[in-house]
Amino acid sequence: MDSKHFHHALKISSEICMGCSHCMSVCPTEAIRVRNGKAILYENRCVDCGECFKACPVSAIYIDQDDFVRIQAYNYRIALVPAVFFGQFPEEVTHNQIYNAILANGFTHIYEVEMGVDLLVDEVKAYAKSHPEKKPLISSFCPAIIRLVQVKFPALTENIILLKPPLDITALYCRKELTDKGVNPAEIGVFYITPCAAKIAAIKSPVGEDYSMITGVINMDTLYNKVYKFIRNDRSLNPKQNSYRPLSKTALEWTLTRGEASHVPGRSLAIDEIHNVIEFLEKIENDEIGDIDFLELRACDESCAGGVLLSANRFLVAERLRAYSKAETKGLNKTEGILAYKEYLLRRMNIQSINPRSMMKLDENMEIAMRKMEKSGRMLQCLPLTDCGACGAPNCQAFANDIALGEADIRQCIFIQKNREQTGELSPDESLEMLKSIWGNDKFFSNSK
Amino acid sequence: MQFEYSIEAGNFTKAGDASSSFKKILKQLNVDPQIIKRIVVSLYEGEVNIVAHANGGKVICEVDPSRVYIQLIDKGPGIPDIPKAMQAGYSTASAKVREMGFGAGMGLQNIKNNADELIINSEVGVGTKLEIIVNLPHS
Numbered sequence: 089m090d091s092k093h094f095h096h097a098l099k100i101s102s103e104i105c106m107g108c109s110h111c112m113s114v115c116p117t118e119a120i121r122v123r124n125g126k127a128i129l130y131e132n133r134c135v136d137c138g139e140c141f142k143a144c145p146v147s148a149i150y151i152d153q154d155d156f157v158r159i160q161a162y163n164y165r166i167a168l169v170p171a172v173f174f175g176q177f178p179e180e181v182t183h184n185q186i187y188n189a190i191l192a193n194g195f196t197h198i199y200e201v202e203m204g205v206d207l208l209v210d211e212v213k214a215y216a217k218s219h220p221e222k223k224p225l226i227s228s229f230c231p232a233i234i235r236l237v238q239v240k241f242p243a244l245t246e247n248i249i250l251l252k253p254p255l256d257i258t259a260l261y262c263r264k265e266l267t268d269k270g271v272n273p274a275e276i277g278v279f280y281i282t283p284c285a286a287k288i289a290a291i292k293s294p295v296g297e298d299y300s301m302i303t304g305v306i307n308m309d310t311l312y313n314k315v316y317k318f319i320r321n322d323r324s325l326n327p328k329q330n331s332y333r334p335l336s337k338t339a340l341e342w343t344l345t346r347g348e349a350s351h352v353p354g355r356s357l358a359i360d361e362i363h364n365v366i367e368f369l370e371k372i373e374n375d376e377i378g379d380i381d382f383l384e385l386r387a388c389d390e391s392c393a394g395g396v397l398l399s400a401n402r403f404l405v406a407e408r409l410r411a412y413s414k415a416e417t418k419g420l421n422k423t424e425g426i427l428a429y430k431e432y433l434l435r436r437m438n439i440q441s442i443n444p445r446s447m448m449k450l451d452e453n454m455e456i457a458m459r460k461m462e463k464s465g466r467m468l469q470c471l472p473l474t475d476c477g478a479c480g481a482p483n484c485q486a487f488a489n490d491i492a493l494g495e496a497d498i499r500q501c502i503f504i505q506k507n508r509e510q511t512g513e514l515s516p517d518e519s520l521e522m523l524k525s526i527w528g529n530d531k532f533f534s535n536s537k
Numbered sequence: 538m539q540f541e542y543s544i545e546a547g548n549f550t551k552a553g554d555a556s557s558s559f560k561k562i563l564k565q566l567n568v569d570p571q572i573i574k575r576i577v578v579s580l581y582e583g584e585v586n587i588v589a590h591a592n593g594g595k596v597i598c599e600v601d602p603s604r605v606y607i608q609l610i611d612k613g614p615g616i617p618d619i620p621k622a623m624q625a626g627y628s629t630a631s632a633k634v635r636e637m638g639f640g641a642g643m644g645l646q647n648i649k650n651n652a653d654e655l656i657i658n659s660e661v662g663v664g665t666k667l668e669i670i671v672n673l674p675h676s
Contacts, residue, residue, distance in 0.1 A: 243570035376553050450567070457565060461566065
């Protein structure tokens with residue numbers, strides 16, 4: 089898996105990008121640089137967390153989704169909808185209205201993603217019991233976290249729980265339920281309504297799985313806009329009543345912060361937001377924190393309620409789901425329907441081991457890596473340590489590494505340029521060309537245009 | 538290559554900084570993740586010992602393609618009885634240190650378990666020098 093090319097759902101439109109470098113400064117894995125006035129991505133370092141997407145002031149970073157009309161290629165069009173989708177709407181919008189609106193937009197069936205949770209929760213507990221040597225166990229729920237562990241904390245890949253996340257379980261379930269009713273599998277299209285970029289990337293190049301059960305991905309904001317528009321314009325007096333299978337409390341709250349950790353016995357911690365996760369994993373990796381049994385780690389603040397493709401405020405989404413779960417799931421311990429397929433699904437619950445793919449190494453060969461590190465160290469001593477980003481790298485250390493890796497030139501540093509102009513080693517014209525190669529031609533002389 | 542870090546006495550908030558810095562270097566040098574873990578766990582234990590017991594000290598980490606050699610040198614009380622200090626659970630840590638989650642008496646034992654070689658030299662009233670060696674397999 090190390091050598092496999094990883095799909096990224098996050099894309100940068102070079103037409104829209106104005107090379108402002110906001111994305112470069114927020115990227116938690118230092119995966120972005122600016123060249124020729126445009127942001128570029130080091131794909132092996134990107135974990136699809138979506139921080140850059142949130143930071144971009146001109147929406148030049150977009151999340152690649154499947155064309156909505158693609159659903160029409162299938163006779164059975166399943167929308168796999170996460171619970172947070174429902175939490176985006178104002179309180180007066182009913183579950184039934186949202187169902188009607190999703191169906192009116194072309195889907196024939198709706199499955200809520202967290203249906204798989206009630207099977208998973210017992211499996212996670214059993215897994216924790218049977219793998220005491222791998223503590224702390226790390227949840228496989230958030231795909232951005234799995235990628236983060238692979239690239240930045242490779243020693244911890246073996247702590248990841250090798251069980252399918254709820255999405256994959258529910259995808260298997262909905263296909264099985266329909267084919268058992270005699271539907272031809274080729275006529276089933278399963279479309280996941282995603283709250284984030286990482287889930288798309290995980291579907292297009294699954295980690296720990298050979299292939300994905302999901303046909304396509306629709307961004308949550310796309311469906312939200314279609315659904316909300318329908319609801320706002322729906323004047324029908326007798327809306328169709330859908331019979332939907334309510335989720336259990338456990339399932340409904342699974343994707344919120346503490347949704348998993350609160351069910352795993354022992355010392356279980358829930359940490360959300362990618363920088364918080366990085367800070368914590370640094371300590372776990374040093375063995376500074378012992379005796380932890382389970383870690384629920386989520387890349388987004390407020391977990392999936394804070395997914396970058398949600399339209400509503402993350403705190404409101406979380407609050408609405410919790411309120412809904414309190415009001416609607418009284419006495420419901422298990423989500424109905426899926427339990428009939430328990431045996432079938434439990435046999436397919438495991439995923440393959442997850443391999444490290446460290447992005448930090450300067451070279452495969454240690455001796456060459458050492459030479460590059462020495463070079464990087466020498467370069468760093470010449471640099472101003474201001475982390476100004478004018479060289480097109482996020483900080484002086486990253487720039488020094490880029491030079492050592494042969495991906496940058498020390499004369500890209502504006503402090504070096506000034507020094508060399510003074511000594512005559514660099515002409516003002518050369519210095520300007522250097523800056524243009526980073527920030528593009530159109531950022532210069534813009535006042536005289 | 539050699540890297541040196543100074544360790545401040547009594548500052549537990551910074552205990553682990555040297556381990557984290559050296560860990561980053563080992564990752565850049567493409568050392569096997571599981572071996573990095575053993576090195577860093579040993580180094581961290583040694584680092585905490587200096588913070589907790591000594592009047593400051595330093596860590597010198599040397600890395601070459603065959604091995605990592607770490608020296609932890611402190612000015613401190615020294616260890617009067619090394620075999621006793623090596624026993625699991627033996628601790629001289631104060632209640633305050635224990636409250637912070639340190640001083641369970643597993644430190645030296647933990648280093649020994651993770652390192653390929655551990656050499657302890659100590660002189661009472663002068664200081665302690667720990668030498669830790671972790672071999673790197675040929676890749």
